[in-house]
Amino acid sequence: MILALLLMLALTPPPDSTEVLSESVVTAFRPPDKIIPAQTLQGERLERLNALSVADAIRYFSGVQIKDYGGIGGLKTINVRSMGTQHVGVFYDGIQLGNAQNGQIDLGKYSLENLESVTLYNGQKGTAVQSAKDYASASAVYLQSRTPVFSGRKRTNLKATLAGGSFGTVNPSVLWEQKMGENVSSSLSAEYLYTTGRYKFTYSKRDGYDTTAVRQNGDVRALRVEQGFYGRIPDGNWRVKLYFYDSERGYPGAFVRQEPGKFRHEDRQWDTDFFTQGSLYKEWGDWHLNASFKYAYDYLHYLSDPRLDVSTMYVDNRYRQQEAYLSLAQSWDIFSWWDVDLAGDWQFNTLDADLVNFVYPSRHTLLTALSTSFRWTHLKLQGSLLHTFVDDNAREAGAAAEHRHEWTPTAVLQLIPFDNKNLTFRAFYKRIFRMPTLNDLYYTFIGNKYLKPEFSTQYNVGLTWDKHWIRGVFRKLNVTLDAYYNQVENKIIATPASNQFQWTMVNLGLVGIRGVDAAVGTSLVLGPASADLRATYTFQKAQDFTDPQSPWYGGQIPYIPWHSGSFVAGIDYGRWHLNYSFIYTGERYEAVANIPENHAQPWYTSDLSLSRNFALGRHELKGTLEVNNIFNQQYEVVQCYPMPGTNFRLILSWIL
């Protein structure tokens, strides 16, 4: 049916129309903010990706692996260039989302509903004034929520959306933007999500068993409410945000051999997250200043109850995290081609948990970044040096780790050899570390307070070729190519203590990663239709060099495919939009022993969406039908966590 639609769309003569097609931005490298290039998805492109959460969208970037435990409620974390989840900073409206407890941000929890753009930087962002935290991770994802824009004399923007589909999913949301004065506006975004999380999946072997089951206990109920205020001041602006998220979800657990239908995972988790954050930006001539603050409170309750699932151990734990954060960043343009930036951040984290023998850790982090950049027509250079001071405290004497000072540098070079600026060469070097998380250090029985930070070193060379045409079929062609070598030292890994149920954390890993990221994007105009195409390809050889005595020395690290890629095609035709997205993840291994027992098959999914806009006077309606995994491929991203087969989503939006 979808194919038929596609064919119809392609082959039916278009209605006689002279209307100008709206310009759409391809997912492509943004013009460099300063020096460092990035991959970004924004606006319409982002909206059309059949993506429910940020995690679904990020899969289309090159160099990225998403670990996905399946379903809407399953944990989804990002790993950039195989350095590990905890090396990726995730920023929401410019301020980092923290999780001092385990360093993981569940990108499945962040909805795309009110996001304007998602951007991935390898290395670090390079904007005019940035906080010290912007220098402090090996790579970073920036989620930018929509800033109110009012056209003409409008004072109110309203958008109401109702989405629903497979797995009993209901997802209403509302966005209300209000102009409160000449220079102040507000935005209220609220969203509710419910899904049963039930989906059929099949496990089969050639000439062997073939079984189909239904994923149980994967239900999610989540509410998100966000209130933002945005203001302009002379030569500057400010913004303040309040964010509230409340959810309950079941854990479907690993799908392992069981007597069918006899035992059901009943583990549940409740999350309540709140944060408020704000920033102020102001220019005084050549001097730019940015001040930010954040306070966050995260509550997590985990329950595993043998009264519901007889096979389980009773676990009923509550974790409370708090974070306070202040940042002051300034930049001084000494000349138009030379600036110096200085930023200082302070962060305070606490973790409270009702665990046996818990030490109630807290952590102060002071970051200072000094950075300078030179910008000439054909050459741009940036160098930065970050100092990090970490001081942990614990309620019990002697339980806290020693304080730490670390200095980490970054150097970036950009070369634009020709005057037409079509071709750009770049190179960067970055050394950074991630602190052991509070769990790594202090989790009862497992934590190890003697852990050292985990360091990563990145070397990257690359090029971008970008060309635009005013007429003809091809309007835009963008090619990027990067090659890199990364090394992760003192990798923090869990190692068994004396039996299956007892593990501890150690600094015992050395990983070397060689990779190539490539992307090609193009825009075509074909009479009344226009199309955007983008393809990415990633090659990664990520090897474990931990133990030269091990028979698995040099093996590809778990879950990193040698080859992966994506393809996205978007076609606009009058008021119709068709989008096809394809993701490919090549063969990989589930353990560093690259043997048949650990082999994981490649998987690839195709998603289609078709949408149409309707104008109703001053109102606008938009309807979208999505079909995901149209070939019903049965696959796993993580061992024993089956992913959904073919599924549907219908989205209706009303815009005032």
Next chain:
Amino acid sequence: MKPMEPIRYLTCILVAALLFTGCREPEDIIPSTQTGVGSGDAGDIAGFFLLNEGNMGSNKCTLDYYDYATGIYVKNIYAERNPGVVQELGDVGNDLAIYGSKLWVVVNCSNLIEVMDAATARHIGQISIPNCRYIVFKDGYAYVSSYAGPVETDPNYRLGYVARIDTTTLQVKDTCVVGYQPEEMVIVGNKLYVANSGGYRVPDYDHTVSVIDLDSFKELGKIDVAPNLHRMELDAYGNIWVSSRGDYYDIKPMTFIIDTKYDAVVEQLDLLACSDMTLCGDSLYVYSNAWNNFTQTSDVNYAIVDVKTRQVLTRHFITDGTENWFQNPYGIAVNPNTHEIFVTDARDYITPGKVYCYSPEGRLKWSANTGDIPSRIVFTHTPLLR
């Protein structure tokens, strides 16, 4: 070029891409792998089965087989012999035994006991027991310890039980509630002894052995021993050797002796930490891999104890220095005919382990790669058919 031409092209490309992406071959059943390690004569013992636990949540419990006559070590025999069993052997194999003509595997996180024909390793049946741990046999019945007893008012205090299974019909006939998180068992005459660990109640461990009368299948009483009990071995003199894992902080792991004539602890062996043990004649082979949370280190030791004199005969039954190769010793067995010593190394638990075969004098004869977390070994008198 007419405006529609490129759209047609694009459509063709898209259709081709869709067709290409449509189908995927089903996965193959993982075949066994054979390694020649050297043959030998072990009298009426034809070979042994080795159980690999597989890491929790990975569904990678596997079974290996060594054959004395051919000297071939076969890794991962279950899947190819039982292609129809959904998800192979299961998740975390905890115990392995042969009783009569059947081979039994207690698959802890799959909540079932897999029963196979010992001559073919083919599936006969399965018995569902939640959180099942260990298995022993007597007079046509199998006895399985399980953590999943009735939940009283406070779910933190949940007793375990022992299930009695008819080995012919594979039906659970009865259950008997014991202490907290029961582990290994031994049967002496008409009494079953089970070591209660209380592992789910950290730091409030259980410290008792439950005694069950097999006639009434009721708990007769409890013997107070030490915290966090685990292993049990019965010697020829009616004494049960029982290991305590301690609390991983101040209370050290050690071994206790229960005299079944009095059902009381008669000796405490402070210097004999025990992760696992096996008896051959009067020689008790013990290894320990004891973790301490204060020092964040493991202390690995070996010993042979004479169960008659209760004296440690040696602290080194491996004499060629190869114990230094072990990362995490995890299982031990001694061939009663040849007195060869087998030690398994679970390495880092997430990659394949190894089994080492030593001569009675403690010199390495051969080693072979196993599945993940090799643990239990049982010797078989009937050679495994192809």
